[in-house]
Amino acid sequence: MTASLTRRTRWALGSAVALAALFAGAATVASARGDGAASAPLTPAADSADAGFARDMAVHHQQAVEMSFVVRDVTDDEDVRRLAYDIAQTQANQRGMLLGWLDLWELPKTAPDGQGPMSWMPDAHSGHDMQGMKGMDHDGALMPGMATRAELARLRSARGEQAEILFLQLMTDHHEGGVAMARGCAERCAVPVEKRLAQGMVEAQRSELGLMADMLAERGAAPRP
Numbered sequence: 001m002t003a004s005l006t007r008r009t010r011w012a013l014g015s016a017v018a019l020a021a022l023f024a025g026a027a028t029v030a031s032a033r034g035d036g037a038a039s040a041p042l043t044p045a046a047d048s049a050d051a052g053f054a055r056d057m058a059v060h061h062q063q064a065v066e067m068s069f070v071v072r073d074v075t076d077d078e079d080v081r082r083l084a085y086d087i088a089q090t091q092a093n094q095r096g097m098l099l100g101w102l103d104l105w106e107l108p109k110t111a112p113d114g115q116g117p118m119s120w121m122p123d124a125h126s127g128h129d130m131q132g133m134k135g136m137d138h139d140g141a142l143m144p145g146m147a148t149r150a151e152l153a154r155l156r157s158a159r160g161e162q163a164e165i166l167f168l169q170l171m172t173d174h175h176e177g178g179v180a181m182a183r184g185c186a187e188r189c190a191v192p193v194e195k196r197l198a199q200g201m202v203e204a205q206r207s208e209l210g211l212m213a214d215m216l217a218e219r220g221a222a223p224r225p
Contacts, residue, residue, distance in 0.1 A: 047112055049188035052115075053098075054101055056181065057094075057095075057178070057201075058098045059117070059143065064087055064088075064091045067084075067152070067155060067174070072085065145173045145176050146174065165216065165221045172213070182198040182202045182205070186198040
């Protein structure tokens, strides 16, 4: 199988998984409170895993959208531009769902006083899922895998293949952090539709991680240690 065909196959699989994640999240107002009219309404508390994941992943997704738009404007490579478009569209839609649920639950979009990012996942700093991730709140990197302000500046100033490689490396880190966060919600969150969306994120971003590894190899590069 050629590299091009392998990449198209990965793309088709990743797109299918991403669409499944979106459909899982595109639920009615009632389903965001529970799993049906017969169920007792479920409104998470402000300090719950459900609310914390929604707040934090909305911020995490926003950076992925930003990086995708940046690389789209500094490269002519169609494969990278297609990947960036897919990531931007998927994560912008998911971000809208997460913020919509916070509105539905009548919860603030910022953490309660005394709680910082990832407080809903207490083992975020030392747990196995987070090993090897960037430190929290370091030069703007508030959550696992997020790029620092300096890295974003480098991406904005890069061009051509240099920009492609840096984007793929930064987005690989970003997806690895996102997978760990989504897995945390799949384990801890109580609202069924949110748990399903989180599991869909895990599967879609794992598929894209494989695709990005292939794209880096094609450019003589690899994910960062």
